[in-house]
Amino acid sequence: MSKITYNIIGVMSGTSLDGIDLIYATYHLDNSWNFKIHFAETIKYSKQWKTVLSSLVNQSMGQLQAIDLKYSEYLATVISAFINKHKIETIDFIASHGHTALHQPDDGITYQIGNQQILADILKEKVICDFRVQDVELGGQGAPLVPIGDRLLFNDYMYCLNLGGFANISFEFKTERIAYDICPVNIVLNHYVSKLNLEFDDKGQLASRGNVDEDLLLQLNGLPYYMEEPPKSLGLEWVDINMFPIIESYQLKTEDILRTFVEHAAIQISAVLVETSSQVLITGGGVYNSFLIDRLRHFSQVEIVILQNEIIEFKEALIFGLLGVLKERNEINCLKSVTGAKRNHSSGKLLIPKN
Known part of the structure; x- marks a missing residue:
């Protein structure tokens, strides 16, 4: 063409x-x-x-x-x-x-x-x-769709991590692109912050004032999803069925829920970042949660790279534009190694x- x-x-x-x-x-x-x-x-x-x-x-x-x-x-x-x-x-x-x-x-x-x-x-x-x-x-998961864009537009980085409603990651493994949803992030944090009539926890300040509930943290980290091999993906239905009932059963203060969940997300995300001293490009609204980023740095040994706001906030929209271009050219825009499709x-x- x-x-x-x-x-x-x-x-x-x-x-x-x-x-x-x-x-x-x-x-x-x-x-x-x-x-x-x-x-x-x-x-x-x-x-x-x-x-x-x-x-x-x-x-x-x-x-x-x-x-x-x-x-x-x-x-x-x-x-x-x-x-x-x-x-x-x-x-x-x-x-x-x-x-x-x-x-x-x-x-x-x-x-x-x-x-x-x-x-x-x-x-x-x-x-x-x-x-x-x-x-x-x-036969695929239908998600995540962004990894083809990570490969074609951001291949300077070992890992591409997006912190949105869910944390999802993309990286090259051997000769294939691997990507999957790691865990919920803002979809849970924003849900509990909304109970305080706020849209989000600014810089993670509320979470930073809370205490980790070790029993809740242990139960969240033990969810079967985290043991599954990719390809795998998450949706709101999964959170409604598997996560909110567990959190609600502890009847904690909102700050303690936020603190515990930030710890949970940081642990799950860091467990994936196994290539020490490599660069991870982080985008999505979760980048502005300074407390979450600090906890990620605490648990991992990677170099966190945060680019200009346009990339942080609009990387997914940018990549969906590229998906459209590839479709227009009748070129591959969905990878079986990512989604598990035939x-x-x-x-x-x-x-x-x-x-």
Whole structure:
């Protein structure tokens, strides 16, 4: 394919419900892929949308489909406002992950809302989206999807670690890329902070004032998921069933829950960072939890690298843009070594605006 430069809007909404991440970036192929982010911003969710999105796992399929349509319309208005605000004129297509409603890959189920035809129709732009479904149909976990971007855009680092709703990691092992969800992070921390009418624990200050409950820590560290070999991935359903009931049973103060959970996350993440003196690139909202980063440094012997805010906050949106580019080129964007699918493949659904 002769085309080597693409101007893309990448869109991502994560399980931590921070908001919708949007980037406008140029991707250029010159022996290897490089990129330039022109504009990037996060559109915070309203309280109403946060409530809706946090309860998706409890909805019937009929209710989910109705929410899906409304969310696709909402996403279109958000993307349109982003385009108008930054006066963006050259767009090859929009690459959108949508928002995960259901993720039960072992049962062959994954559902991202926000990928309906109306998205392309309102925007009058081509959209490449719904990157998980094909992988699950091929027997894979449908996640994580970012590792192909780690390999192509950030291969200077031994480990690429993202601290979002979940901590996920990506690295080369022998001749293959390995990646998986390590443990929950912000999806749990933000849940308990919300009980104090806060969106997040600023710099981990609340957690730092709490005490570790050794019994709870031991029980969390003993969850069977941590013994499983990759490929593996986590979803909100898993947290609801396997983690919240354990934490609630201890009836601890919020600060002590946060402190114990930060310790748990730091222990689980550090257990993966086995190549001492190597570099780990850390991105995602968890980077701003200074206390969590300090605990990671305490338990591991790697060099933690934190780049500029654009990469910290928008790396996933950037990589979903690249996934769209690879799909457009009919090149592999989903690795079987990562997801456990039957084969490497080029995943994503194409939406063409109707006249």
